[in-house]
Amino acid sequence: MIIIARFMLLALLFSFLANTSQMVFAKGSDEVQEACKVTRYQNLCIHSLSQFSNTSGRSPSKWARASVSVTIEEVKNVQTYLQKLNRNMSMRGRNRIALSDCIESFADAIDELHKSLGVLRNLSKSIFSTQMGNLNTWISAALTSEDTCIDGFEGQSEIQIKLLRNRVRNVSCITSNALALVNKLATTGIGSITDP
Ligand SMILES: *[C@@H]1O[C@H](CO)[C@@H](O)[C@H](O)[C@H]1NC(C)=O
Ligand SMILES: *[C@@H]1O[C@H](CO)[C@@H](O)[C@H](O)[C@H]1NC(C)=O
Ligand SMILES: *[C@@H]1O[C@H](CO)[C@@H](O)[C@H](O)[C@H]1NC(C)=O
Ligand SMILES: *[C@@H]1O[C@H](CO)[C@@H](O)[C@H](O)[C@H]1NC(C)=O
DSSP states (O other): OHHHHHHHHHHHHHHHHHHHHHHHHHHHHHHHOOOOOOOOHHHHHHHHGGHHHHHHOOOOOHHHHHHHHHHHHHHHHHHHHHHHHTTTTOOOOHHHHHHHHHHHHHHHHHHHHHHHHHHTTOGGGGGHHHHHHHHHHHHHHOOOOHHHHHHTTTTTSHHHHHHHHHHHHHHHHHHHHHHHHHHHHHOOOGGGGOOO
């Protein structure tokens, strides 16, 4: 009798565990969709942030941090690509100047985003609104740098320019999403951080 009861308890426990792990999985994908609701480019947001679903859960500060760190990665990738284009001298005239301006703008954007990540790693209730103000300023500046970069080039039909614009536009959308997630943190997140 006792053995059977134990067995049933175990079986119950196993099915409970199996269910909860399924729930974690389902919950994980729900959470990225929930978090991405405030962003303008939701599919891109879900695609680029789904890997953080389990760790970020429903925490606005974790989502903000994840989105800024993903943005930094992609800005760096595009910067590497721009530098490659610059080295192989495939651009001429106005586009050559636009390219070197772009590389400078991207370096600034990387600085602004690194400063932002630093703040997000060290959120503090006592200076929360100052921190949110800085984040908004810096990420907006990074976004402006990226958009300015796109505007500098001429010759829409050239394949190389098309490709470049697509990549920069992509990173600009990712940055815009990060800004939205930071703004969500600013409006809802003070309760979600634990520091004094
Ligand atoms: C989230 O966690 C579950 C259970 O631990 C795991 O199976 C799943 O792959 C994770 N999802 C992601 C996107 O990492
Ligand atoms: C220059 O680099 C770009 C991007 O890597 C590449 O697509 C292009 O073919 C290169 N052009 C030359 C002339 O090497
Ligand atoms: C983190 O925030 C605290 C409190 O505002 C500040 O004293 C400290 O210098 C900050 N640390 C870093 C690494 O920015
Ligand atoms: C846009 O960025 C994401 C990474 O965040 C990347 O996976 C994707 O390949 C990029 N798309 C383009 C067109 O550059």
